[in-house]
Amino acid sequence: MFLGRVIGSVWATQKEDGMENLKLLVIQPTDFKDRDAGQTVIAADRIGAGVGEKVIVSRGSPARILFSGKNVPVDAMVVGIVDSYEVTEVGE
Amino acid sequence: MFLGRVIGSVWATQKEDGMENLKLLVIQPTDFKDRDAGQTVIAADRIGAGVGEKVIVSRGSPARILFSGKNVPVDAMVVGIVDSYEVTEVGE
């Protein structure tokens, strides 16, 4: 998974099967110092993440298993809204 | 998923099983400021996206589940044509 910040939403009327009623968020991947880290990703969200919140995003087919039994062609899901983190750059 | 702009089409007569009757579009990934963001991708399209339109593309095996029961070896699908988006670069 990667850490990201919700920066917006995307809407599409004309879409593929299985994309109905999905909330699509725009996620800016970040590092743990709040610096941008790569291109934005569009992720589906079912847990109510809002603009400005830090989230955990899962990619690929694991993201899809949340819709088991339905054919939902997403490749990225918001799987958690971050409460806190603790990161120590450990020397060796 | 990622945001992209349809910039063209590709045609192939000699192809693998499952690739028949598939419309293949050339997608230029972009950021939300319309700037190019990485290499072009060839994606299958079933929802009628046209050159110049902004689309949402899903990659990997999730793209394939749209063809459940058939063996279609695509790894990228256009899953939505973008109506609008709202992106705010939120400070922290």
Added chain:
Amino acid sequence: MFLGRVIGSVWATQKEDGMENLKLLVIQPTDFKDRDAGQTVIAADRIGAGVGEKVIVSRGSPARILFSGKNVPVDAMVVGIVDSYEVTEVGE
């Protein structure tokens, strides 16, 4: 999928189960202006692509579904030989 140019072949005698009788091509990813675009990829080919030809390559598990019922551990397949393409850099 991505666009590439066939630039060679690789042979291996000692190999994993399922790799028998597979033709392995070396593909140089390119953009639509024939410029190289990233590292070479080794892809399996069943449709007779030859050196110098432009091909469409599919990656990941979708590539594998072509061998349904057999366990073939490839992660890239040539899925089409390009006849032609039409790409327009559309302004916005």
Added chain:
Amino acid sequence: MFLGRVIGSVWATQKEDGMENLKLLVIQPTDFKDRDAGQTVIAADRIGAGVGEKVIVSRGSPARILFSGKNVPVDAMVVGIVDSYEVTEVGE
């Protein structure tokens, strides 16, 4: 898989189905000379890796198969804590 160093933890109260009771670690990918190699990854851990330890991380759907029968939408797992490695830069 890739080599990484555990540099921290992330906590989320609001999360997707299947993410309950999962320990989420922040992993800094490294090369075999202890130099950072790319963006941090959030990986689930069930084997007790701690901050500062070198670990092996597996990505994508293979990571998920450890939870067979349950729908756990993770895309990265700590699969080993490194005891030692031996790396020789072989000339050709």
Added chain:
Amino acid sequence: MFLGRVIGSVWATQKEDGMENLKLLVIQPTDFKDRDAGQTVIAADRIGAGVGEKVIVSRGSPARILFSGKNVPVDAMVVGIVDSYEVTEVGE
């Protein structure tokens, strides 16, 4: 798949289910001119590749299908030891 050179081994005592008795090699991806091409990858090996040998590595879930029926959370496998290759940079 990608071309690589075996540059070492990694050992882990504490590991996830399914990782028992797996030989883990450190692979340096290379291009076809023996130049390094990207970060090292840790791949499982069942075909006896040794340090200094050129190998073909398959990634993602295809790598896992070699262990059908068992839950082995690897995302990279050595699938061939290269005997020879022939690569021609074809002009267009």
